[in-house]
Amino acid sequence: xxxxxxxxxxxxxxxxxxxxxxxxxxxxxxxxxxxxxxxxxxxxxxxxxxxxxxxxxxxxxxxxxxxxxxxxxxxxxxxxxxxxxxxxxxxxxxxxxxxxxxxxxxxxxxxxxxxxxxxxxxxxxxxxxxxxxxxxxxxxxxxxxxxxxxxxxxxxxxxxxxxxxxxxxxxxxxxxxxxxxxxxxxxxxxxxxxxxxxxxxxxxxxxxxxxxxxxxxxxxxxxxxxxxxxxxxxxxxxxxxxxxxxxxxxxxxxxxxxxxxxxxxxxxxxxxxxxxxxxxxxxxxxxxxxxxxxxxxxxxxxxxxxxxxxxxxxxxxxxxxxxxxxxxxxxxxxxxxxxxxxxxxxx
Ligand code: TRP
Numbered sequence: 434x435x436x437x438x439x440x441x442x443x444x445x446x447x448x449x450x451x452x453x454x455x456x457x458x459x460x461x462x463x464x465x466x467x468x469x470x471x472x473x474x475x476x477x478x479x480x481x482x483x484x485x486x487x488x489x490x491x492x493x494x495x496x497x498x499x500x501x502x503x504x505x506x507x508x509x510x511x512x513x514x515x516x517x518x519x520x521x522x523x524x525x526x527x528x529x530x531x532x533x534x535x536x537x538x539x540x541x542x543x544x545x546x547x548x549x550x551x552x553x554x555x556x557x558x559x560x561x562x563x564x565x566x567x568x569x570x571x572x573x574x575x576x577x578x579x580x581x582x583x584x585x586x587x588x589x590x591x592x593x594x595x596x597x598x599x600x601x602x603x604x605x606x607x608x609x610x611x612x613x614x615x616x617x618x619x620x621x622x623x624x625x626x627x628x629x630x631x632x633x634x635x636x637x638x639x640x641x642x643x644x645x646x647x648x649x650x651x652x653x654x655x656x657x658x659x660x661x662x663x664x665x666x667x668x669x670x671x672x673x674x675x676x677x678x679x680x681x682x683x684x685x686x687x688x689x690x691x692x693x694x695x696x697x698x699x700x701x702x703x704x705x706x707x708x709x710x711x712x713x714x715x716x717x718x719x720x721x722x723x724x725x726x727x728x729x730x731x732x733x734x735x736x737x738x739x740x741x742x743x744x745x746x747x748x749x750x751x752x753x754x755x756x757x758x759x760x761x762x763x764x765x766x767x768x769x770x771x772x773x774x775x776x777x778x779x780x
Contacts, residue, residue, distance in 0.1 A: 436618040440469045441575030443476040443516070443566070446493040450500050452652040452730070453631035453641035456697045461579050461623070463505040471511040472573055472758060473501065475751075478516045478523065478565060482558040483547070495747045496737070500654050502750070503736035512761075514754030516569065521762035525568035526561070528769060532598050533564050537590060543583065567591035571617045572762040579623040582630075592619040605772040616772065631694060634668040637686025655734055658727045665691075665723040670715045677711035679703050691715075695722050698729045 442462060450459075465471055475494050494515050502508060516522050538544070541563055548555035558565075566587050570578055571594070578588055595617035599606065603614040631641045633650040641651045652664050669687050676682060682689040682703070695706045695718075710718050740747060763780045770777045 436574055436576050436615075438469055438577060439573060439575045440465050440471040440577045440579065440623070441474070441570045441573055441620075442472075442579045443474045443479065443569055444497055444501070446475050446477055446480050446490060446497050446515070447643060448489070448493040448496045449643050450497065450654045451641055451643060452654070452694065452726075455504065455654060455730070455733075456631050456694070457581055458579065459501060459504045459506070460697075462501075465577075465579060465623070466507060466511050469577065472575065472761070473506060473511055473513050474569060474758075475513075475515040476569070479562060482556055482562050494751075495744050496741065498747050498751060499737045499740035500733070502740060503733045504654075508750045508754060512754045512757045514751050514758050518751065518755035519572075519758045519762060521572045521759065521766045522565065522568050524766060525572050525769060526565040528773060529564040529567050529571075529594050529598075530561055532594050532601065533567075533590070537593060538563065540586075541590070542586060563587045563590045564594065567594045570620050571595055572765060573758070574618055574765060575620055576618045577623050578620050582624070585622055585624070588620065588622050595619050602772045605774075609768055609772055616768070631697075632686065632690040634664060634690075636669065637688075637690045652726060652730065654730060654737065656730070657734070658731050661726050661730060662723040665726055666719050668719070670719075674712055674714050675707060675710045675718055678707055681707075681711075688715075691718070691722060695725060698725050 440462075442458075444454075444458065462471065462473060475497055477490065477494055480490060480493075498513065498515075501513065506513060538560060544555070544560055544562070547559060566584075567590060570588075570591050578591075580588055596619060599614055599616055602616070606614050606616045609616075633639045633641050633645055634652070635645070635647055635650040639645070643651070645651065649664055649667055652661055656664070668691060670691070671685055671687060673685070673688075675688060675692070676685075682692060689703075692703050692706050692710075695710075696703045699706070710721070767777065767779050
């Protein structure tokens with residue numbers, strides 16, 4: 434069966450989004466709005482798989498929503514909502530808990546990392562996390578999922594779950610009127626390009642991350658202009674001038690990172706940046722990069738702050754998005770209930 438193209442992705446509700454999130458995910462999502470029907474979900478159900486302070490969680494859901502809107506996500510055009518408002522996610526996740534196999538989940542590297550040594554003490558939710566992620570995507574029959582490298586394994590699991598559901602229930606799926614036994618699509622990753630992998634400003638070999646202790650390692654989307662400029666100017670570099678071409682960046686991770694950030698923020702390629710700055714010192718390049726960061730990120734921070742001044746309006750946007758999401762998911766979930774053999778009233 435040919436599925437209608439539909440984009441779904443989810444972001445964790447964290448109050449502190451940074452340049453890595455912006456260049457790695459947000460720009461791609463915003464771009465996809467031009468060509469696709471897009472559903473974007475603040476994944477609060479996923480968030481509580483590890484302990485969250487309730488007041489902070491509520492605040493973070495609104496903050497991440499504000500940041501995405503400020504960056505250009507259009508909540509009229511796309512659907513933007515928080516996961517817990519649409520019960521189809523949790524309902525379908527339960528069905529998928531019964532489709533996915535323990536052996537599949539045991540291979541998930543993110544669970545191993547997040548659970549650490551004390552696996553006995555990890556929540557059951559953290560273990561079943563990838564099943565919920567599959568439900569997020571498949572509740573809308575989404576076909577395209579923009580994700581970073583770290584989520585590729587989870588997306589493969591979503592495909593396995595979709596396939597096993599299609600196989601296990603193929604007779605019922607045919608009976609429900611679906612040709613060829615394809616009830617769920619096998620969702621494909623839309624991997625964000627290599628140029629957008631943003632590294633720490635303190636160590637060019639590590640990803641920019643909100644969990645790195647040093648604030649100087651990342652540019653937060655809430656930083657004011659002076660802070661942004663200071664962080665760029667203090668970013669780690671090597672003593673050599675910038676090379677003339679991209680080959681000269683190999684073995685120079687900090688230089689490569691800063692050039693990559695410049696290219697991504699200016700909508701060009703690393704080679705273009707080096708054509709302009711090759712042979713020049715970092716003392717010349719960094720102020721130009723700082724200005725560019727301020728010009729691009731400053732207005733987003735301002736707009737996000739303005740939106741946060743009216744949390745009731747943010748909540749209204751999320752309720753509206755949830756209503757529209759529910760309308761898409763409801764008939765799909767009703768079909769799932771028929772296929773599995775539940776008794777229910779069709780919506
Ligand atoms: N697990 C993703 C992350 O941590 C977030 C997420 C949840 C997601 N559900 C999703 C991403 C569905 C894509 C599709 O980044």
